Amino acid sequence: MSDKTQTQQPASLGKVFRDLKPFLALAKPYKGRFALGYLLALATLISSVGLLALSGWFITATAVAGLTVATAQAFNFFTPGAGVRGFSIARTAGRYGERLVTHDATFRLLAGLRVWFFEKVEPLAPAGLKGFRNSELLNRLVADIDTLDGLYLRLISPLLLAVAGTLALVILAAWFSLDTALMLLVVLLVAIVVLPGWFFRLGQKPGQRTVQAREILRNRLMDYVAGQTELQIYGAAVRYRETIEDAESEVQVQERAMARVAGLAILVIALLTGATLAGVVLLGAVTIDGDLSLGHNHGPVLVMLTLATMAAFEAVMPLPSAFQMLGQTHSAATRLRDVTEQQPAVVFPADGVVPELPMGELQCSDIHFAYPNGLPVLNGLSLHIQPGERVALVGPTGCGKSSLLQLITRDWPYQGQITLDGQPLELLSEHQLRRSMAVMPQKVHIFSATLRDNLLLAVDPDLAGTVSDDDLIEVLEHVGLTHIAPETNLLDTWLGAAGQALSGGEQRRIGIARVLLRLKDHQCSLVLLDEPTEGLDPDTEGRMISVLNEALPGKTLLMVTHRPAVLELVERTVTLEPLS
Ligand SMILES: Nc1ncnc2c1ncn2[C@@H]1O[C@H](COP(=O)(O)OP(=O)(O)OP(=O)(O)O)[C@@H](O)[C@H]1O
Numbered sequence: 001m002s003d004k005t006q007t008q009q010p011a012s013l014g015k016v017f018r019d020l021k022p023f024l025a026l027a028k029p030y031k032g033r034f035a036l037g038y039l040l041a042l043a044t045l046i047s048s049v050g051l052l053a054l055s056g057w058f059i060t061a062t063a064v065a066g067l068t069v070a071t072a073q074a075f076n077f078f079t080p081g082a083g084v085r086g087f088s089i090a091r092t093a094g095r096y097g098e099r100l101v102t103h104d105a106t107f108r109l110l111a112g113l114r115v116w117f118f119e120k121v122e123p124l125a126p127a128g129l130k131g132f133r134n135s136e137l138l139n140r141l142v143a144d145i146d147t148l149d150g151l152y153l154r155l156i157s158p159l160l161l162a163v164a165g166t167l168a169l170v171i172l173a174a175w176f177s178l179d180t181a182l183m184l185l186v187v188l189l190v191a192i193v194v195l196p197g198w199f200f201r202l203g204q205k206p207g208q209r210t211v212q213a214r215e216i217l218r219n220r221l222m223d224y225v226a227g228q229t230e231l232q233i234y235g236a237a238v239r240y241r242e243t244i245e246d247a248e249s250e251v252q253v254q255e256r257a258m259a260r261v262a263g264l265a266i267l268v269i270a271l272l273t274g275a276t277l278a279g280v281v282l283l284g285a286v287t288i289d290g291d292l293s294l295g296h297n298h299g300p301v302l303v304m305l306t307l308a309t310m311a312a313f314e315a316v317m318p319l320p321s322a323f324q325m326l327g328q329t330h331s332a333a334t335r336l337r338d339v340t341e342q343q344p345a346v347v348f349p350a351d352g353v354v355p356e357l358p359m360g361e362l363q364c365s366d367i368h369f370a371y372p373n374g375l376p377v378l379n380g381l382s383l384h385i386q387p388g389e390r391v392a393l394v395g396p397t398g399c400g401k402s403s404l405l406q407l408i409t410r411d412w413p414y415q416g417q418i419t420l421d422g423q424p425l426e427l428l429s430e431h432q433l434r435r436s437m438a439v440m441p442q443k444v445h446i447f448s449a450t451l452r453d454n455l456l457l458a459v460d461p462d463l464a465g466t467v468s469d470d471d472l473i474e475v476l477e478h479v480g481l482t483h484i485a486p487e488t489n490l491l492d493t494w495l496g497a498a499g500q501a502l503s504g505g506e507q508r509r510i511g512i513a514r515v516l517l518r519l520k521d522h523q524c525s526l527v528l529l530d531e532p533t534e535g536l537d538p539d540t541e542g543r544m545i546s547v548l549n550e551a552l553p554g555k556t557l558l559m560v561t562h563r564p565a566v567l568e569l570v571e572r573t574v575t576l577e578p579l580s
Contacts (some may be wrong), residue, residue, distance in 0.1 A: 010204050013197060016330045020151060023333055026113060027152060030105045037102035038157050044094035045165050049311040051087035053172075054080060056307035061300040106153050113145050120340040127345035127412050130372065135222040139215050140335055147211065147332035154322045155329070158315070162192050165315035172308060173280075176301050177287040180280055184309065187276045191269070191316040196323035199265050206257035207327030211335070213254050217247040258324070265320035273313045280306050345413050352429030358436055359387035359421050360525030360556030362408070367416035369400070369407060377403045378414070379579055387421075387525070390557040392567055395576035401560040402442050404576070405528045408558070409439055420526065435460050438518035442530040442560075444511035448496035451476075451485070458514035460521055467517065475516050478547045479509040480540065504535045512544055519551050527552065529559040533566050541565055 011019070027034060058080040065075035121129065121137065129137065166188040174181035224231065224240055231237040284305065288298035362385040369378040377400040385391050393401045407414045410425055410433060418425050420436060428436070438458075447454055452472060459467050469491055476482050476490070484506065485493035493500055502510065512532060518524050532548070533541040545566055552569070559570065567573065 010201075010208075010327075011330065013200055013326075016200075016326060019330060019337070020333055022337075023113075023148060023151060024156070026116060027109055029112065030109050033101055033105035033108070034152070034157070037098055037105055038160060040094050040098035040101055041157055041161050042164055044091055044098055045161055045312075045315050046168070047087045047091035047094055048314060049165070049168070049308050051084060051091055052311040053304040053308035054083050054087060057300040057304035058084060060303040064299055102153060102157065106149050109152060110145055110149060113148065114141060117141055117145065117336060117340060123344040123347075124339070124342055127372075128342050132339065133219065135219045136215070137339070138222075139218050140339060143214065143218070144211070144332035144335050147329055148336075150322070150325045150329045151333075154318065154325065158318045158322055159192075162188075162315045162319055165312045166192060169308060169312040173305055176305055177283060180283045180287065180305065183279050183283060184276070187272065187279070188312075188316060191272060191313075192319060195265075195268065195272075195320045199261065199320040200323040200326050202261045202264070203258060203324030204327030204330075206254050206261065207325060207329075208331040210251065210254040210258060211328055211331040213247065213250040217244070217251055220244045220247050258328075261324050262321050265324060269313070269317050269320060273310065273317075276313070277306055277309060280309050346410050348410070348430035348433070349427065350429065352432050353423055353427045354432060357421075358523050358525035360436075361385065361387045361419075361421050362526060362556060362558065363417075363419045363422075364404070364408075365417045365419075367404070367407065367414055367418065369403060369412065369414040371403075371412075376579055378407075381416075381576070383574060385556055385558060388554060388556055389572065390552065390570040391559070392570040392573045393558060393560045393576060394562070394573055396578055397562075399576045399578040401576055402530050405439070405441075405530055405558070405560060408526075408528060409433075409437065435462070435521065435523050437526045437528060438515045438524050438555075439528045440511040440515050440530060440532055442534075444507045444514075446496045446502055446507055446510060449494070450491065451493045451495055452491040454495055454510060455491075455513055455517060458517045460518075460523075463521060467520070471517075471520075475513045478516060479513045480543060481506060481509050481513065505537070505540060508532065508535060509540075509544070512547070516547070516551050519555065525555060527555050527557045527559075529557070529561075531561055531563070532559065533561070533563055538565065545569055 061080075062075065062077070065071045118141065121141075166185075169188070170181050170185045173184050220240075220243055224237075224244060227240075228237075231240050281302070284302040288302060362383070364381060364383040367378050367381040368376070370376045381400075381404065383391075383404075393404065395401055403412075406412055408418060408425070410430075420428070420433075425433060447457070452469070455472050455475065456464075456467065472491055473482070482490060484490075484500065484502065495502060515527065515529070515532075519527070529548075533544050536544060541563070542565070545568060548569060557570065559566070561567070
């Protein structure tokens, strides 16, 4: 089985930031929290620099003051001592507060991003999502959005902090010596501008490949779990597991490549820090020219500046690794945009026309339709169904029967016109269209939810609360589904993937039960059934036919079927011919 993956071309840093701009804009609702986080990070950095600088000055000044009795007695130990304690407490509290606030803001933002992504995806279904597997969408919704935390948490705030830290240190150094200040400015610019650009380039390819390799691994794992039965039956499980192991090895190869780059980043920053400290000491030694006296304060200030430089490097230290991860973040953002920038194939008007008296008259005129692969399915189909008429749509498999039902539910765009009670479907809002129809698709989906929830989803939201548990039980009795759980907790029985499995026939009867519930709404005038009795034994099929017969009077029916028995429900049969 091959994997459908997209290979991304390496992009420049400018393009990456342009591509990420919309995601930065999505952080706007949380800007207050992020600003507070930044201020706390700044306070922490100032406290760190202050703590080391003051401690360095204090220790050296104390030593110099101790050289004579007079200076030792005159020296004020208390104010610097209190300052060291103050900075130390502020640094701990600041770091705690900063972590709390920025993580809280990021988690809120990621939750908001998931809602935003889902809102973008929902109108695309089903036509716009056919190109994506479920596992791909899930991967994007969960893993890719998680990867974006690097953008907010590890990139923007640290970058701003490094700039602020650099400026502060250079100003402090300039007060002591212009040469030292200039050297620090050059070194820190290298650390803020050159190194991040270099590590961005080093990390871009393995970062993108990591995201890709993880997606392939997740897709294969999800396919493996979903296709267990087939894999076991055909003895293909071992072969398939090998492809999973291959995918896992590829993830490890890419992660190792990323780890190597991360190690290099730590090494380069450590070397740069060491060299800079040596430079500060050397330049400082030249500046003070051997004068360590307390009067000029030179010695203590030199130690203070050296330790302040050390602390300021804390701010630039995370930048190379953050930029190394940028390729990964960009890759995740691009994959999200691939989905969210698609235009829905079908758009519903917000306020559609309201049908006065729903009759269920359906008119399809000159319908042409092809799926995105371009193969024509319907070519000039016309069909008129009178209000209350019952019609069966028959024809060889693959001739387009189910597709026609999907056009009437507006799943796909088409050429020609379909009207309901004289109104083109395009003029109906989504709610009005859904409310006017009871639909049973070819494949009935059972949600991982209670039986009650699985039935109530067929009830229009406007009528929520009007359907009681007794009504639900009555419907279950009609379709013969009261046996699937003990009577005492029948409606609370958990179904679907995480609950009780249902047979194919039971699933179809859940579909019929949903239709029966929808038919209680007087605004529902059209019933579309796709092979409603497929997979049922003749007795159960006969029972379903009489249940539907009782519920259908006054409603228009268009039913796809291959089963002769169910034709007794209809007055007319329309045969669809295959195009070739
Ligand atoms: N999502 C899709 N993308 C591309 N082609 C599709 C899609 N769904 C169906 N088709 C193709 O469109 C054609 C019509 O399919 P459709 O399901 O409407 O046939 P049908 O008459 O209902 O068949 P059956 O009686 O077997 O249910 C078939 O050739 C099918 O392969």
